Amino acid sequence: xxxxxxxxxxxxxxxxxxxxxxxxxxxxxxxxxxxxxxxxxxxxxxxxxxxxxxxxxxxxxxxxxxxxxxxxxxxxxxxxxxxxxxxxxxxxxxxxxxxxxxxxxxxxxxxxxxxxxxxxxxxxxxxxxxxxxxxxxxxxxxxxxxxxxxxxxxxxxxxxxxxxxxxxxxxxxxxxxxxxxxxxxxxxxxxxxxxxxxxxxxxxxxxxxxxxxxxxxxxxxxxxxxxxxxxxxxxxxxxxxxxxxxxxxxxxxxxxxxxxxxxxxxxxxxxxxxx
Numbered sequence: 001x002x003x004x005x006x007x008x009x010x011x012x013x014x015x016x017x018x019x020x021x022x023x024x025x026x027x028x029x030x031x032x033x034x035x036x037x038x039x040x041x042x043x044x045x046x047x048x049x050x051x052x053x054x055x056x057x058x059x060x061x062x063x064x065x066x067x068x069x070x071x072x073x074x075x076x077x078x079x080x081x082x083x084x085x086x087x088x089x090x091x092x093x094x095x096x097x098x099x100x101x102x103x104x105x106x107x108x109x110x111x112x113x114x115x116x117x118x119x120x121x122x123x124x125x126x127x128x129x130x131x132x133x134x135x136x137x138x139x140x141x142x143x144x145x146x147x148x149x150x151x152x153x154x155x156x157x158x159x160x161x162x163x164x165x166x167x168x169x170x171x172x173x174x175x176x177x178x179x180x181x182x183x184x185x186x187x188x189x190x191x192x193x194x195x196x197x198x199x200x201x202x203x204x205x206x207x208x209x210x211x212x213x214x215x216x217x218x219x220x221x222x223x224x225x226x227x228x229x230x231x232x233x234x235x236x237x238x239x240x241x242x243x244x245x246x247x248x249x250x251x252x253x254x255x256x257x258x259x260x261x262x263x264x265x266x267x268x269x270x271x272x273x274x275x
Contacts, residue, residue: 022255146231
């Protein structure tokens with residue numbers, strides 16, 4: 001699928017401020033895509049700009065600034081083609097639950113971070129109904145969260161806890177993603193949080209937003225993405241920007257400013273053409 005994406009973020013300040021160092025995670029991950037064009041524009045012009053890869057394979061742009069400003073604008077534009085879809089999980093994949101003794105690749109993604117008993121029971125019930133088969137469990141978990149959760153757009157705030165989303169049955173894509181990850185990790189399945197874009201519009205007016213979904217690591221076939229917000233496996237209609245063990249590690253813009261008594265506002269626009 002071909003994507004043309006423009007993502008603009010604008011911070012406005014009530015008086016000139018100093019900008020601290022910033023990190024941008026706005027470059028698509030390379031797996032399964034062919035990049036045709038990519039530009040990330042920054043205003044004001046940064047003093048230094050460097051690109052590195054973080055511990056999880058995300059391309060990160062580091063910015064520093066040396067003069068005050070009352071406006072900070074980042075515009076990311078790119079054209080690409082998605083080329084691959086995740087292979088099916090092998091039928092001989094070990095039965096659940098799996099050991100939580102992760103290797104160097106998966107260890108950061110199996111830490112349970114204190115998964116609640118309610119989430120563990122929820123995961124175990126779905127696994128039992130799936131015959132303790134990994135593929136059947138992941139598909140059932142995707143469908144169950146899609147059908148049992150009142151999904152909505154929530155532009156502000158970090159993800160809710162998995163236990164809270166399970167209890168109230170309501171949340172944004174990032175909330176459903178965190179619940180999916182907790183359920184998977186409760187059974188020893190490595191899981192990570194992915195931030196990116198999707199081909200379909202999510203709101204009646206067609207306004208676009210960043211999207212979130214989970215990926216799980218399956219021995220022998222690697223990472224597989226699922227989109228419980230829409231009840232489907234991730235395919236060529238998704239473009240991943242960054243992946244990490246939690247939401248914090250995928251924030252598209254990270255940084256701050258300094259100035260006395262200054263207030264700020266944030267506006268963003270995401271435009272997506274997909275065919």
